[in-house]
Amino acid sequence: MANNIPIGSPVRTRAIINRYFVKAKKNLGQNFLVDQAAILGIVESADIQPGDQVIEIGPGIGSLTEQLLLAGAKVFAYEVDDSLPEILHNELPKKIGDAPLDERFKLILKDVLKANFEEDLAGFFDMSKPIKVVANLPYYITTPIIFALAESDLHFASLTLMMQKEVAERLEAKPGNKEYGPLTISVQTEMNVKLALEVKSSSFMPRPKVDSAVVVLTPLAEKPAINDRKHFIWVVKMCFSQRRKTLNNNLKTLIPDNDQRAALIKELGVDPRVRPEDLTIEQFIKIASNIPAK
Ligand code: SAM
Numbered sequence: 001m002a003n004n005i006p007i008g009s010p011v012r013t014r015a016i017i018n019r020y021f022v023k024a025k026k027n028l029g030q031n032f033l034v035d036q037a038a039i040l041g042i043v044e045s046a047d048i049q050p051g052d053q054v055i056e057i058g059p060g061i062g063s064l065t066e067q068l069l070l071a072g073a074k075v076f077a078y079e080v081d082d083s084l085p086e087i088l089h090n091e092l093p094k095k096i097g098d099a100p101l102d103e104r105f106k107l108i109l110k111d112v113l114k115a116n117f118e119e120d121l122a123g124f125f126d127m128s129k130p131i132k133v134v135a136n137l138p139y140y141i142t143t144p145i146i147f148a149l150a151e152s153d154l155h156f157a158s159l160t161l162m163m164q165k166e167v168a169e170r171l172e173a174k175p176g177n178k179e180y181g182p183l184t185i186s187v188q189t190e191m192n193v194k195l196a197l198e199v200k201s202s203s204f205m206p207r208p209k210v211d212s213a214v215v216v217l218t219p220l221a222e223k224p225a226i227n228d229r230k231h232f233i234w235v236v237k238m239c240f241s242q243r244r245k246t247l248n249n250n251l252k253t254l255i256p257d258n259d260q261r262a263a264l265i266k267e268l269g270v271d272p273r274v275r276p277e278d279l280t281i282e283q284f285i286k287i288a289s290n291i292p293a294k
Contacts, residue, residue, distance in 0.1 A: 007091055008063030010034045013205055016061050020087050024206050028081055029138025033063045035203030043067045045196035045216050046134045046160035053125045057112045057135035057145065062088045064136055065105070069096045073132075075105050076124055078112040085109065113144055117154045130157035139208065142167050143183055150186050151229065159217040160196070168195055168213035180277045182237045189224055189232075189281060191217040224285060228293055235288040239276045247279065248272040254291050264290050 005012045013034045016022065024030040033039050042064060048054070050072030059065040059077040061084065068075050069092065079085070085107055096104045106124050118127065125131060131154055137145055142163045149159055166179075172193045173179035187193060197214040201207040226232045239250050248265060255261040265272045267290075268283050279287075 006036055006039075006063070007061060007066045008033050008036055008039045010205070013061065013063065016087060016091055017205075020083070022061065022083070022087070025081060027140070029058075029140045030060060030081070031136075031139070031204040031206060031208045032060050033136055033203060034205045035199070038197070038199045038203045039064055039067050041197045041199075042134065042136070042160060042162060042214055043071050045214055046132055046158060048073050048132070048134070052157075053129060053131045055117075055121070055131060055133045055135075057133065058138050059088060059107065060084065060136070062092050064134065066092055068134060069093065069101075069104055073104075073134075074125070076121055077105070077107045078110055078115060079107055080109065080111050082109055113141065113148055115148075117152060127155075130155045132157050133159040133161070135160075136162040139164055139210070146171070146183065147186055150190050151233070156219060158219075159191070160214060161217070162199065162212055162214045164208075165198065165211040165213040168215045171215055171217075175280050176278055178277065181240050181243070182233065185236050185281055185284060186233055187217065189220075189226060189229075191219055193217055224281060226285060227289070231291075231293045232285065232288045234294070235291055236284050239279075239284065239287065243276060245275070246273045247276055250276055251287070254287075 007013065007016065013032055024032065048068060048071040052073045054068055054073040054075045056065055056068065056075050056077040059079055065075055065077060065088065088107060092101055092105065094101055108120055121127065133149060133156065170179045170181060170183050171187050172195055173184045194216045195213055196216045199212040199214065201211065235254065238254055242250055247270065248261065251261050255264065264287065268286060
């Protein structure tokens with residue numbers, strides 16, 4: 001098949017699937033994008049410019065990778081399926097402009113949750129420059145990946161991530177909303193959250209059971225002052241350990257002394273019966289600063 005047909009078109013994807021006997025692996029969250037408008041929508045949302053350094057998580061058979069490369073990005077990809085490097089090597093364009101593919105694309109067979117970004121990327125990326133992450137995420141590990149990226153020390157320009165719509169709603173939730181929780185707070189203390197695109201399940205092969213959305217996260221110009229992020233996230237998770245219980249009840253493990261707990265709740269200026277989802281990020285920061293690190 002002529003290689004000027006994009007990998008992400010249904011006809012080319014089907015041809016690749018037949019040629020290499022690809023069976024989408026459910027346990028690896030493989031739902032390949034076969035909607036060129038959605039793929040280009042992701043590239044546009046990420047505002048890819050020539051020379052951008054992009055980490056792609058899970059290139060699959062390369063439908064998004066190809067368009068990132070054609071937009072001028074240098075792409076470093078994490079993949080766990082060892083049948084895919086051969087396909088990517090054969091199907092991605094051999095040359096991007098004047099450059100051979102391997103100058104512009106590098107793949108590492110590694111679980112992204114075990115990534116050591118600094119070590120993996122050194123030699124391929126200029127680590128003094130910001131990095132974009134662009135991915136159609138494997139949905140079975142969306143939340144741990146977002147936590148890992150939010151807590152990483154890499155210098156990100158942006159993260160443009162396709163995920164389940166329900167997770168996208170958790171990322172942009174406000175206090176008082178049932179979607180608001182530790183993931184919201186972990187991300188919103190580091191990043192601006194913008195919902196860029198909604199993508200229907202017919203855009204994938206095979207179709208996922210859930211709706212999807214693309215979210216663009218960009219680092220906050222001014223981050224809230226949090227002394228010890230690990231401790232802060234731990235306290236937030238503890239406060240949400242029983243979401244349906246009151247703040248007072250959730251705080252019992254962290255502050256067993258009744259008077260101390262009452263004093264803190266008073267200082268927060270809230271009713272002891274509020275639920276954790278009603279607290280603002282500033283109030284969680286105050287709680288964390290009153291609880292000694294483990
Ligand atoms: N980017 C392709 C596309 O849009 O068509 C494929 C996206 S598919 C939703 C998710 C990809 O992530 C699959 O290729 C899968 O093998 C890969 N993947 C699954 N678990 C992974 C992990 N822990 N680390 C890196 N990649 C993973």
